[in-house]
Amino acid sequence: MISRRRLLILAGASAAAAFAGVSPIAGSPEGTSKDPNVPRWAMLVDVDKCTECVKELIKKTGDPHVKPPCVVACDEFNNVPEFEDKKKDPQWMRIAKFSLDKESVEPEEFYMPLLCNHCEHPACAQVCPTKATFQRPDGIVMIDTHRCIGCRYCMIACPYGARSFNFEDPRKGLRHINPEVPTRSRGVVEKCTFCVQIVDEAMERGEAPEPACVKACRLYSKNALVFGNVKDPNSEISKLMRTGYVIQLRPGVGTDPYVFYKFIKERP
Amino acid sequence: MAIEFKKINGDSPGYFAIVLVFAAVVAIGAISYLANHFGNAPDDMSQRVPWGIVNGAIPYYIGLSAGSLILSALAGVFNIKKYKVFSRMAAFLAIAWIVVAILSIVMDIGKPLHLGGATLYFNLTSIFSWNAFLYSSYFVVCAIYLIAMFEDKQTATRILAGVAVFWAVMVHSGTGAIYGYIYSRELYHSVLLPPLFIVCATSSGLGLLMATIYLTFKYTGRKLDPDLVRSLSKVFLGLILILAYFLVDEMFEKGYMPGLQRAIHFVFLDPSQSIFWCFWLLLIVGIGLPAFIVVYPRTGRDLRWLSIGGIIHAAMIYAERFYLIVPGEVFPREYLPGYTMTSLNTLEGSIVSYTPTPIEWAQVIGLFAVGYLIFLIGLKVFAILPEEATEEVIEE
Ligand code: SF4
Numbered sequence A: 001m002i003s004r005r006r007l008l009i010l011a012g013a014s015a016a017a018a019f020a021g022v023s024p025i026a027g028s029p030e031g032t033s034k035d036p037n038v039p040r041w042a043m044l045v046d047v048d049k050c051t052e053c054v055k056e057l058i059k060k061t062g063d064p065h066v067k068p069p070c071v072v073a074c075d076e077f078n079n080v081p082e083f084e085d086k087k088k089d090p091q092w093m094r095i096a097k098f099s100l101d102k103e104s105v106e107p108e109e110f111y112m113p114l115l116c117n118h119c120e121h122p123a124c125a126q127v128c129p130t131k132a133t134f135q136r137p138d139g140i141v142m143i144d145t146h147r148c149i150g151c152r153y154c155m156i157a158c159p160y161g162a163r164s165f166n167f168e169d170p171r172k173g174l175r176h177i178n179p180e181v182p183t184r185s186r187g188v189v190e191k192c193t194f195c196v197q198i199v200d201e202a203m204e205r206g207e208a209p210e211p212a213c214v215k216a217c218r219l220y221s222k223n224a225l226v227f228g229n230v231k232d233p234n235s236e237i238s239k240l241m242r243t244g245y246v247i248q249l250r251p252g253v254g255t256d257p258y259v260f261y262k263f264i265k266e267r268p
Numbered sequence B: 001m002a003i004e005f006k007k008i009n010g011d012s013p014g015y016f017a018i019v020l021v022f023a024a025v026v027a028i029g030a031i032s033y034l035a036n037h038f039g040n041a042p043d044d045m046s047q048r049v050p051w052g053i054v055n056g057a058i059p060y061y062i063g064l065s066a067g068s069l070i071l072s073a074l075a076g077v078f079n080i081k082k083y084k085v086f087s088r089m090a091a092f093l094a095i096a097w098i099v100v101a102i103l104s105i106v107m108d109i110g111k112p113l114h115l116g117g118a119t120l121y122f123n124l125t126s127i128f129s130w131n132a133f134l135y136s137s138y139f140v141v142c143a144i145y146l147i148a149m150f151e152d153k154q155t156a157t158r159i160l161a162g163v164a165v166f167w168a169v170m171v172h173s174g175t176g177a178i179y180g181y182i183y184s185r186e187l188y189h190s191v192l193l194p195p196l197f198i199v200c201a202t203s204s205g206l207g208l209l210m211a212t213i214y215l216t217f218k219y220t221g222r223k224l225d226p227d228l229v230r231s232l233s234k235v236f237l238g239l240i241l242i243l244a245y246f247l248v249d250e251m252f253e254k255g256y257m258p259g260l261q262r263a264i265h266f267v268f269l270d271p272s273q274s275i276f277w278c279f280w281l282l283l284i285v286g287i288g289l290p291a292f293i294v295v296y297p298r299t300g301r302d303l304r305w306l307s308i309g310g311i312i313h314a315a316m317i318y319a320e321r322f323y324l325i326v327p328g329e330v331f332p333r334e335y336l337p338g339y340t341m342t343s344l345n346t347l348e349g350s351i352v353s354y355t356p357t358p359i360e361w362a363q364v365i366g367l368f369a370v371g372y373l374i375f376l377i378g379l380k381v382f383a384i385l386p387e388e389a390t391e392e393v394i395e396e
């Protein structure tokens, strides 16, 4: 009797152990490359130009929820779906208005795009239980959607709300599909990849990469976004970083974001 | 005289009726899960509130498990003879609840089918990764501890009881750390959470245990010395008062920071928010009322009242999980601290409400029923119930 009982419990116990986690420790946190030949990708946003663009667009269309060219290009290139229900709608790139509430002064409000910051110390990768979220040596933070279990711990941890969960099958919210970028399925998390397909392809050809949003902004609006390698002091982004007051979002949490915001306003 | 443990016959219509009731609740939960994950049955989670009450089920059931186990094992570690009658029962419940907790994880994640492959990777910096290891090993520790008790191995039981308590504390602190170590959300970030989780676990575990003991003994027609439960209720009282102290301390600490004023107003002072009710009902109904029941002589001596107090508290600890998980998501993070942010195309920057749907509740309650279904079947299969529980018999 006793032995049968013991057998039962032990069988259950070992099944559970096999199921959850008694597994080899694989690898250690990767981190970005120290090799000067490996780029460190970053983005610089000119807040003044961005504000100008969005203000003009809102005025022209009369729509306070208008999507500027960068967001439209991002959605189209990356197969980011569009759903009616804002609560469930995933979004990679977003535009937000910021204002300092000081009624007596009424300082001018400004607009900035928000996207994954491809942090140097990404909180998302730190917490991901399966290493589905990982950082490439060039700084791009990626999600392996085949490994993601959809626990959403990364969404809780990311200080910048950069991640979206696929509550719905995203393919249902797409009007057309860009074959260059894989579509995702229901139940996993997704976010901006700095258009990793464009980056990799450009690198192969030996050209400077230009993500979809950056290109759209240059072609159709104010050229407010610059993408490039900040390890190279002569890259366009590095040069431009030296011409203004550059900030990061929430530097205090120590994630060290690599989307930078430049504040310069032309003197009247 | 040694304590005699026996299986129950489990052939009465009453037993089958109650098993059927729990099975039905489980079935409703399972159907809701399938309809929610694979169909279109709505939940109210959102891009801003990605963790809802099914996620809350994870710490809740781990809490019940850790609480049960700590109570079971403490009797062994400190050799408190009179509580040994409940040791097996509490340890078995601990196993039932950890199974439920692991099931909650499976039900909460978006891709349960990816779990198998996921166990191949371990992320050293992920508390969740560590917890996956802790939860499964904890299950094994509980099981071995229970076997040692079944086999009446005194020394082994005592050592294992010590290991089990340590493991339970690790497991539940780890669970608290999942939330408390989130440095990007002010309303999550708190060093108090791991210890608070331990207190919550033992208080809710004990509350439910008191009721379970009372009801099980009553319906299996066993003798139960009321003083045993009464003395447990004193421990229970101490625990819930410590919990109240932690909660109030945390409230004042957060409230002291001017930068959190809006958030604090939203959580503690705005009756139009469910969070407000969670917190104050937890304090008044979940802690104040049970404390009164234990202290007031009329009710404090009546096992029925004590059971009610225990159940109320255990149920309100669910409100505590809500209060812990939801406000930190609902209240917007400031990407540029101090500036008011309005997003053009998303709900970022504004308070996004979260009201759990019946589909979500059905899953949580279904999980609860799984726990008791395991317990009921356990009563029939294993000898976990003492013949009778009286102080005299045991202290001799
Ligand atoms: S912004 Fe968020 S999602 Fe992107 S790398 Fe940083 S922590 Fe991760």
Ligand code: SF4
Pocket: A124, A127, A128, A129, A130, A131, A132, A133, A143, A147, A148, A149, A150, A151, A152, A153, A154, A155, A188, A189
């Ligand atoms: S949702 Fe996916 S990517 Fe995010 S932490 Fe969980 S497993 Fe990692």
